[in-house]
Amino acid sequence: MVCLAGATFRGRPVSLATRHGKERVLARPFRRGLDLTVVVASGFDTDLLGTFSGERPRPADALETCRRKAQAGMDHTGLDLGLASEGSFGAHPAFPWLTAGTEWLTFVDRRSGLVIAESLLAARTNFDHRVVSPDDDLQDWLRRVGFPSHGLIARPHRSDGGTAAADGPLIKGIGTPGQLAEALWRCAEASDDGQVRLETDMRAHCNPTRLASIRTLAFRLVRRIASPCPACGAPGWGLGEGLVGLPCAWCGQPTQRLRAEVWGCEVCGHREEKPRRDGRGAADPGDCPRCNP
Numbered sequence: 001m002v003c004l005a006g007a008t009f010r011g012r013p014v015s016l017a018t019r020h021g022k023e024r025v026l027a028r029p030f031r032r033g034l035d036l037t038v039v040v041a042s043g044f045d046t047d048l049l050g051t052f053s054g055e056r057p058r059p060a061d062a063l064e065t066c067r068r069k070a071q072a073g074m075d076h077t078g079l080d081l082g083l084a085s086e087g088s089f090g091a092h093p094a095f096p097w098l099t100a101g102t103e104w105l106t107f108v109d110r111r112s113g114l115v116i117a118e119s120l121l122a123a124r125t126n127f128d129h130r131v132v133s134p135d136d137d138l139q140d141w142l143r144r145v146g147f148p149s150h151g152l153i154a155r156p157h158r159s160d161g162g163t164a165a166a167d168g169p170l171i172k173g174i175g176t177p178g179q180l181a182e183a184l185w186r187c188a189e190a191s192d193d194g195q196v197r198l199e200t201d202m203r204a205h206c207n208p209t210r211l212a213s214i215r216t217l218a219f220r221l222v223r224r225i226a227s228p229c230p231a232c233g234a235p236g237w238g239l240g241e242g243l244v245g246l247p248c249a250w251c252g253q254p255t256q257r258l259r260a261e262v263w264g265c266e267v268c269g270h271r272e273e274k275p276r277r278d279g280r281g282a283a284d285p286g287d288c289p290r291c292n293p
C-alpha cells in the first residue's frame with residue numbers, strides 16, 4: 001500500500017487524450033493550479049472508445065469511458081499522469097422537459113494508483129436535433145443552436161426511425177451556410193424519404209458552449225486534486241453524492257430536495273456531511289409529496 005499523504009504532482013507532465021482541442025481550456029487551470037504541463041496524446045484515436053454521433057457505440061458508462069480514455073492516452077505517451085474528459089447529453093435529471101449536459105473529467109496517477117474524478121451538470125447546452133427537408137426555413141432553429149459558431153452534423157433521415165449511419169453520408173463539423181446547404185442536398189439525396197437528420201455537433205472543438213463547461217469543470221477538478229482528505233491526507237477531497245430529504249416547510253415530511261452535501265475521500269472512505277451551501281433548512285411546500293401531491 002502506497003502512502004498517499006502528501007502525494008505530489010508538481011512539475012510532472014500529464015497526458016491528455018483528445019482530438020478535439022480540449023487542451024485550449026484544460027492546460028491553463030492545470031498549470032496555474034497544480035504546476036502540471038498538459039501534453040496532448042496526439043495521433044491517438046479517442047473515437048475507439050465510442051463516439052457521440054453513434055457510429056461506434058460506447059462500451060461503458062461515461063465515467064468508466066473517461067478513465068479508460070485517460071489510461072489509453074498514458075499508454076500512448078508513456079506518461080504516468082493522465083487526464084480525459086467525456087460528456088453526455090439528454091434530458092435534465094430533475095426537469096426532463098429541458099436538455100442538459102453532464103461533463104466528466106478524470107485524473108489518473110499511475111505512481112500512486114489514484115483516480116480523481118469530478119463532474120458538472122451543465123444546464124446550458126445547445127444539444128438538439130431535427131428532421132428537415134432541404135427547402136425548410138431553418139433560421140430560427142439555427143439561431144437557437146448557435147450555428148455557425150456551433151457546428152452541426154447531417155445524415156440521411158431513415159423513415160424507420162433508425163439513426164445508424166451504416167448507409168449513406170455522415171457529415172460532421174458543418175460550420176458555414178455553404179457547407180450546410182451542400183450537406184442537406186447530399187443527405188436528402190441519399191435518404192429514403194428525402195429528409196435529413198440534422199443535429200448539433202457536440203465535439204468540443206465545434207461547440208464553444210461545451211468548451212466553456214469543460215473549462216469550469218477543469219477548475220473544479222484542480223481544486224479537488226489540491227484538497228487533501230482531512231483524515232488520511234490523500235489528494236482528492238471533495239463533494240460526493242448529495243443527500244435528499246430536505247423537510248417540507250409546512251408539514252416536515254422529507255422531500256426530494258437536497259438536505260445536505262456529503263464530502264468524501266475515495267482512498268480511505270472518510271465522509272463528512274455538510275449543510276447546504278445556500279443555508280436552506282426547509283423545502284418549498286410545492287416540492288412536497290404530501291402538501292402538493
Ligand SMILES: [Zn+2]
Nearest residue numbers: 229232265268
Ligand atoms: Zn482519506
Ligand SMILES: [Zn+2]
Nearest residue numbers: 248251288291
Ligand atoms: Zn409538506
